[in-house]
Amino acid sequence: MSLARNIIQGDIRAIARAMTWIENEHEAKEQLIDEIFPDCGRATVWGITGPPGAGKSTLTDQLITRERRQGRKVGIIAVDPSSPFSGGAILGDRLRMQQHATDDGVFIRSMASRGHLGGVAGSTGDAVKVLDAAGFDTIIVETIGVGQTEIEVMGMADIVLLVLVPGLGDEIQALKAGVMEIGDLFVINKADRDDAGKIKAEVEYVLGLKYAENMAAKNPVLMVSALTGQGIDDLHHSLYSYLNLIRSSGTLEQRRRDRLAGELRTIAAAKIEALVHYHLDFEDRLDSWVEMLYSRKESPYGLMNGRIESLIKELTDK
Amino acid sequence: MSLARNIIQGDIRAIARAMTWIENEHEAKEQLIDEIFPDCGRATVWGITGPPGAGKSTLTDQLITRERRQGRKVGIIAVDPSSPFSGGAILGDRLRMQQHATDDGVFIRSMASRGHLGGVAGSTGDAVKVLDAAGFDTIIVETIGVGQTEIEVMGMADIVLLVLVPGLGDEIQALKAGVMEIGDLFVINKADRDDAGKIKAEVEYVLGLKYAENMAAKNPVLMVSALTGQGIDDLHHSLYSYLNLIRSSGTLEQRRRDRLAGELRTIAAAKIEALVHYHLDFEDRLDSWVEMLYSRKESPYGLMNGRIESLIKELTDK
Numbered sequence: 001m002s003l004a005r006n007i008i009q010g011d012i013r014a015i016a017r018a019m020t021w022i023e024n025e026h027e028a029k030e031q032l033i034d035e036i037f038p039d040c041g042r043a044t045v046w047g048i049t050g051p052p053g054a055g056k057s058t059l060t061d062q063l064i065t066r067e068r069r070q071g072r073k074v075g076i077i078a079v080d081p082s083s084p085f086s087g088g089a090i091l092g093d094r095l096r097m098q099q100h101a102t103d104d105g106v107f108i109r110s111m112a113s114r115g116h117l118g119g120v121a122g123s124t125g126d127a128v129k130v131l132d133a134a135g136f137d138t139i140i141v142e143t144i145g146v147g148q149t150e151i152e153v154m155g156m157a158d159i160v161l162l163v164l165v166p167g168l169g170d171e172i173q174a175l176k177a178g179v180m181e182i183g184d185l186f187v188i189n190k191a192d193r194d195d196a197g198k199i200k201a202e203v204e205y206v207l208g209l210k211y212a213e214n215m216a217a218k219n220p221v222l223m224v225s226a227l228t229g230q231g232i233d234d235l236h237h238s239l240y241s242y243l244n245l246i247r248s249s250g251t252l253e254q255r256r257r258d259r260l261a262g263e264l265r266t267i268a269a270a271k272i273e274a275l276v277h278y279h280l281d282f283e284d285r286l287d288s289w290v291e292m293l294y295s296r297k298e299s300p301y302g303l304m305n306g307r308i309e310s311l312i313k314e315l316t317d318k
Numbered sequence: 319m320s321l322a323r324n325i326i327q328g329d330i331r332a333i334a335r336a337m338t339w340i341e342n343e344h345e346a347k348e349q350l351i352d353e354i355f356p357d358c359g360r361a362t363v364w365g366i367t368g369p370p371g372a373g374k375s376t377l378t379d380q381l382i383t384r385e386r387r388q389g390r391k392v393g394i395i396a397v398d399p400s401s402p403f404s405g406g407a408i409l410g411d412r413l414r415m416q417q418h419a420t421d422d423g424v425f426i427r428s429m430a431s432r433g434h435l436g437g438v439a440g441s442t443g444d445a446v447k448v449l450d451a452a453g454f455d456t457i458i459v460e461t462i463g464v465g466q467t468e469i470e471v472m473g474m475a476d477i478v479l480l481v482l483v484p485g486l487g488d489e490i491q492a493l494k495a496g497v498m499e500i501g502d503l504f505v506i507n508k509a510d511r512d513d514a515g516k517i518k519a520e521v522e523y524v525l526g527l528k529y530a531e532n533m534a535a536k537n538p539v540l541m542v543s544a545l546t547g548q549g550i551d552d553l554h555h556s557l558y559s560y561l562n563l564i565r566s567s568g569t570l571e572q573r574r575r576d577r578l579a580g581e582l583r584t585i586a587a588a589k590i591e592a593l594v595h596y597h598l599d600f601e602d603r604l605d606s607w608v609e610m611l612y613s614r615k616e617s618p619y620g621l622m623n624g625r626i627e628s629l630i631k632e633l634t635d636k
Contacts (some may be wrong), residue, residue: 033618041614122399147468259602260611260618267622272594273587275626282586286579293578298361299352304585308593 004035010135012107018130021110022123033126036133041256043075043132044243047157048142049182054163055189058226060142064100067138074106075131075139079124079153080110086110107131118164121152122266125259128156148211155262158252159243164203166195178275180206184242187235191223196222280311322353330425334446336354337427340441344378346395347554351444354451359574362561365475366460367500369590372481373507376544378460383420384554385456391451393457396430397442397471419497425449440468440584443577447473473580474502476570478559484513498524502538502560505553508543518561598629 006014021029046063048056060076067074100106111123124141131139141157143150154160162183186203188196203221222238224231247250279282291306292298324332339347364381366374378394385392429441442459451456458477461468472478480501493514505519506514521539542549542555564570593599607625610616 013451030619030623034620040616119469179357250468257608257612260608263618264602264604264607264611264622266592267618268598268600268626269587269591271626272590272620277586280586289582290575290578293355293582294575296356299355300585301348302352304582304589305348305441308586308589 002035004032004133006030007036007130007134008039012104015107015130015134016073016109019111019127022126022130023111029126033129036129038145039133040129041132043128043136043139044159045128045132045139045141045157045162045180047154048140049160050187051165052144052165052167055226056142056163057164059161059187059224059232060140060231061099062226062229063236063239064106064193065141066102066232068100068105070317073099073135074107074136075134075136076106076108076142077124077127077131077139078108078110078142078144079120079150080144081298107134107136107158119152120149121155122263124153125156125263132315141296151182155259158255158277159184159246161185161187161239161240164199165191168200180201186245188220188223191231192225192228196223280307320353322350322451325350325354325448325452326357330422331478333425333448334427337429337445340431340448347444351447354447359450360445361454361457361461361479362508363450364473364557365448365472365478365500366458366481367472367478368481368505369483373544374460374462374481374484377479377481377505377507377542377550378548379417380533380544380550381458381554381557382424384550386418386421386461390455391453392418392425393452393454394424394426395442395445395449395457396457396462397438397459397468399436407615409460415540425452425454437470439469439473440581442471443474443581469500473577476573477502477557477564479503479505479557481507482517482573483508483509486516495595500563503553503556504539506539506541507544509545509549510546514541565610594626594629598625 003014003018015091021032022028024206033213048060050056057078064074064076069142100108109127113128128139128141141153143153160182162180162185164186165188167228186207188200188203190196198221200221207220220242222231222235224235242251246255287296289303292303293300321332321336321548325336328488336350339350344350363367366378368374375396376400382392382394396562418426427445428439429445446457446459459469464526478500480498482504483506506518506521508514518541519540525538538560542553544550560632561570565575607616607621610621
């Protein structure tokens, strides 16, 4: 029986093998994704992001428990887009989720970046499709930090939780630049700390300034303690309220369409690069081109523009 | 007089304008880079990277002072590839370098990522060319953290200093995966701390395991205190010894050739993408493609592969 068929029947070993294919860019990966694609589109995808140390994994752990209580199967993709320095932390965070390790209704997988075109966001999108086709009801995509790549990864989610903690200090100001836009719900973790109210006020201030008109949720800033579980039930409830809101407004469908468009862009870019490299004899000619640059006989943009124009002329003149 | 001519004459306002052109992908940027390219290739490019809080900016500051004492003009490009969360820290770090702000022989510029194709490494490469053509003897490229993008940015340097501090703990293990490879010299900052010897031993152990055969420098691990200046003269001396070593061995020339090859790859990818998007009427057809995916009538890889094959056939049949 085919790998695709096994995935669709929810076979855990097939799912794990597919994840490895995605990470390693296996030559049959594209066909596999195409085969399972008709069975995708049923899962809800949650993105959880925030700075290192915000307690994202503990929060994820708590949310998994809530989902399991309501009988939903949960897949978790933990994405570490970049920093080799956080290797130790990831391992520790993952271990915290091991209470679900023996639960057949929970699948946890870490994915690292390999620097391919399409990158980690593309791989995450394919991994989400595998879990979706395999019948997981909720797929949680969790990132390690918050950077450009993490923002791209969050583009794979239907709803994004931005997790913050007291003590970020002035850095809340930096949030204004790009990160606040991707959050649907803002979770202040470690809310039992004295300075938790301050960060809540700051987040609400930033939200109020920029999103007063189109703020979909009445109460998008939630105080929790992931460690003790305080506020998690409320958060879980708000999350579903928000999902219902964006489902009925059409925002959810639009997000999913935008995501498909983004995927097409990524695929096209990768295909096109491979293709024209082939037609330009890129690798064979590269040494002589470098020699022309190194000796300053040609300039980089001029050289490449010239070669590509010639290629097109050649292709169209045939 | 042209912008390129002003840059080559070292005009600071022209340099600053060129940097803005690079950041904003100004339409005349490519022509500008091509015009100054014949005047490039004289500067030595240092890369300084390491985890946040390692003291990279303070170290850079100290090295600038040494370079200025020896009469060299120094350009600094501070690259923040991603994290909006470190916004506050960057500002603080930059301010520390302000003692050089009134020195005409020092030019400091921060560059943020804009997510273009070629990305921050491509922009950094172009910024290096501007400072090189403008007559800066030493160009220091400093990154904020250490991730995949920072590793790419370090590909623009002739020599890379990896800055570490005591207290990284188990995370030194994570260094094995990718980051150690990019370092030429390993600088242990805050060497006056009790646990500094431990990290030095760990780095040397990792180096010894992986690089015993081709370790170019006799003493690649240096202990400094960027704050007090302790060990900086030795580091500065080692840096020049290492540069002489790789210059006479041919490694430096090979690195510069590899860098030019990488730039050609990046330019080719960007050009080709723009071109085929045009020929595919990508933007006009995108909505109908998304509709086919959303209704599961087509699959993403199959759809895109089919369209690109048709395009090539179309172009070659004409």
